[in-house]
Amino acid sequence: MKPSDFARKAVGGAYLDRTNTLFDKALNSNGKVNRFSTKDGVVEVGGFEINQMVPAGGKNKKKMIRTYYDFHDMKNNPRMIETAKGHFNSMCMSGFRGRNKIEFTCNYDSNPNWDAYLDLDDFEKTAEFGGQGANTGSRNLGLEYEEALYNAFVQWKNGEPISSYQSHVEQIVSKIENVYKSHILNIEHDGTKDTGRPLRRDGQGPYISNGGAFNLNIGSKVSDITLTLGNGKKIYLSVKFGNTLSFFNVGVKKEIFKESDMRNHSLNDFGREYLDMFDINHQDFLDIFEMYGKTSGSMVQDHLRTVTLSGAKKEALVRLIKSGVGHGYWMTHFDGGQLHFYEVNESYMNRAANLTGSKVELQYGGAGGKAKRINMNFETTEYEFSFNIRNTQGGIYPSRTNGDYSKK
Numbered sequence: 218m219k220p221s222d223f224a225r226k227a228v229g230g231a232y233l234d235r236t237n238t239l240f241d242k243a244l245n246s247n248g249k250v251n252r253f254s255t256k257d258g259v260v261e262v263g264g265f266e267i268n269q270m271v272p273a274g275g276k277n278k279k280k281m282i283r284t285y286y287d288f289h290d291m292k293n294n295p296r297m298i299e300t301a302k303g304h305f306n307s308m309c310m311s312g313f314r315g316r317n318k319i320e321f322t323c324n325y326d327s328n329p330n331w332d333a334y335l336d337l338d339d340f341e342k343t344a345e346f347g348g349q350g351a352n353t354g355s356r357n358l359g360l361e362y363e364e365a366l367y368n369a370f371v372q373w374k375n376g377e378p379i380s381s382y383q384s385h386v387e388q389i390v391s392k393i394e395n396v397y398k399s400h401i402l403n404i405e406h407d408g409t410k411d412t413g414r415p416l417r418r419d420g421q422g423p424y425i426s427n428g429g430a431f432n433l434n435i436g437s438k439v440s441d442i443t444l445t446l447g448n449g450k451k452i453y454l455s456v457k458f459g460n461t462l463s464f465f466n467v468g469v470k471k472e473i474f475k476e477s478d479m480r481n482h483s484l485n486d487f488g489r490e491y492l493d494m495f496d497i498n499h500q501d502f503l504d505i506f507e508m509y510g511k512t513s514g515s516m517v518q519d520h521l522r523t524v525t526l527s528g529a530k531k532e533a534l535v536r537l538i539k540s541g542v543g544h545g546y547w548m549t550h551f552d553g554g555q556l557h558f559y560e561v562n563e564s565y566m567n568r569a570a571n572l573t574g575s576k577v578e579l580q581y582g583g584a585g586g587k588a589k590r591i592n593m594n595f596e597t598t599e600y601e602f603s604f605n606i607r608n609t610q611g612g613i614y615p616s617r618t619n620g621d622y623s624k625k
Contacts, residue, residue: 218340220309222347227460228554231306233358234365234381235346240302242345243288247380251288253323254341260323260333264288267308268318281316313337359458362551363441366456370404370442385556389549392558393444393452401452403445414438414541416467416491416618422533423491424540425465433566436545453546455561460552464541464602464620474606474615479506491618494533495577495593495604496524502606505582506589506614515586522579531575538570538597541620550624557624569599589613599625 223239225232241249243262251261264287273280286301308319321340323333342348347358362382369382379386394400414435417426427435437443440453470476473487482503484492492502501517508516526534544566550557559565573596580592590607604620 218337218342218346220312220337222309222342224306224309225554226310228552230310230554231302232553233347233362236302236306236309237381238345239305240288240291240298241380244292244298247378249345249380254343255323255333255335255339256341257333257335257339258325260325260335262288263322263324265305265319265321267304268316268320269308270316359456362458363456364406366549366551367404367406367442370444374401374404385549385551388556389454389547389558393446393547396560397446397448397450397452399446399448399450401444402447405443405445407440407443414465414467416465416469416473418487418490421536422494423487424537426540427543431540433539433543433563434545435543439543439546442549454549455546457548457550458553461621461623462550464604464622466617466619469606469615469618473618476612476614479503479614482507490533494526494530494537495579496526496530497579497591497593501581502591505591506608509589509613515582517581517586520581520586521584522581524577524579526572526575526577531572534577534595535570535572538602539566542566542569565599569597571598573597596625601625 221232223232223236224230231237238249241247242253243251245251253260253262264285266283266285269282269284270279271282272278284304286297286304291297291301305319308317311317313319319337321335321337323335325333347361365381366385369379369386372379373383373386373390390401414425414427415429416423417429417431418424419431424431427433427438436453437451439455441456442454444452444454446452469488473485473491475485478485478488484499484503489499492499504517542561542565544561544563547558547560561569576595578592578594580586580594582588583590583592588607590605593604595602595604600622602620602622604618606615606618608614608616610616
C-alpha cells in the first residue's frame with residue numbers, strides 16, 4: 218500500500234475510512250481481526266514506528282526523531298489512539314521523503330515467534346483498503362460508502378458500536394434532529410431501487426426527467442437512504458462520493474442522435490434542441506464525427522470556442538440544470554476526506570442553476586480537437602459543470618451524453 222491510500226493533501230487529511238480500518242484490525246476491535254496480507258505472507262501487527270527528519274537548529278541541520286506506537290498499549294486508551302492516528306495520517310499526507318518512513322513491527326501468522334519489520338509498501342492492498350479481493354473485480358467506492366453509511370446508521374439506531382463513519386452519522390443526526398425538532402425512528406436503504414432519469418423533451422426543450430415527467434421535487438427519486446422522523450416526515454439523503462460527481466449519463470443513439478441521421482449528415486428536432494441550448498454549431502458538430510480519423514489536425518476550425526448564452530438558449534440550459542439538481546433532499550457528499558451535508562431546497566436549486574457570466578466553453582473534438590466528442594464546460598453559482606456528447610462503445614457516432622460536476 219501507499220501513503221496516499223490513507224491520507225491526501227487534496228482532501229486535507231484522512232482519505233476514506235482506511236486509517237480507522239487499519240487501527241480497528243490491529244486492535245481487534247469493531248469486528249475486525251489483526252491479520253494483514255503482505256508480500257511475505259500473513260502477519261499480525263504489534264505496532265509501528267514513525268521515523269521523521271525534523272529541523273535541529275542551525276542552517277540545513279536535521280535530526281531523526283523516532284516515535285513508536287504499540288497497539289497493546291493503545292487498548293482502552295482513546296487519547297493515545299487518536300494521537301497515533303493523527304501522527305500516522307500526517308506522515309502519510311506529507312509522503313515518505315528521504316529517510317522519513319513508517320515501519321511496522323509484526324509477527325508471522327505461520328510462526329508467531331518470528332518477528333518481521335515491514336514498510337507500508339510491503340502490505341497488500343486488500344479489499345478492506347479499496348483493493349481487489351478474490352472474485353471482487355474492480356470496486357465501486359461510491360457504493361461501498363453508501364452501504365457503509367447505511368450500516369453505520371443501523372448500528373447507531375440499535376445502540377451498537379459504530380464500525381465506520383461514526384462522525385458522519387453523528388453530524389447527520391445532529392443536523393436533522395435540530396432542524397426538524399424530531400427524532401429519527403427508522404432508516405431505509407433505497408440504493409437498490411430504480412433511479413433512472415432519462416432525458417426527455419417538451420414544448421420548452423430537453424430536461425432530465427423524474428419518472429419520465431418534468432418534476433423538480435425529486436427527493437424520493439434520488440434518495441439512497443431515507444430517514445423517517447417521529448413526526449412522520451421523511452428525509453431523503455442523496456449519498457455521493459468523490460470530488461467529481463455524475464450529474465446525468467444517458468444514451469442518445471435511439472432518440473437524440475440516431476446513427477442513421479448522423480450518417481446522412483442531418484439532425485432530428487430533439488438533437489437540434491439539445492445542441493441549441495449550448496449554442497453548438499450544427500454543421501461543425503456533424504463534421505466532428507464525419508471527419509474523425511480522416512485528418513491529422515483538428516476536425517473543425519477554431520475548435521476551442523467560448524459562447525455567451527442569452528434568451529431562449531440560456532433559459533433552456535437553466536431549465537435543464539434545474540431538472541437535474543431538483544430539490545427536496547439532503548446532499549450527503551463525502552469527498553474522501555470531509556463530509557459535506559446540506560439541504561437542497563428550491564433556493565439552493567436556483568443558485569445551482571444560475572449561470573456565471575452566461576458563458577459556455579465549447580471544445581469541438583475535445584480539448585485537442587481530434588476526438589469523437591464535443592465538450593461543454595460552464596459554471597454556476599454553486600458548481601463547475603463539464604458536459605459532453607461522445608461515443609463510448611467503440612464506434613464513431615455519438616452513443617451517450619453525460620454531465621459531471623464539482624462543488625465550488
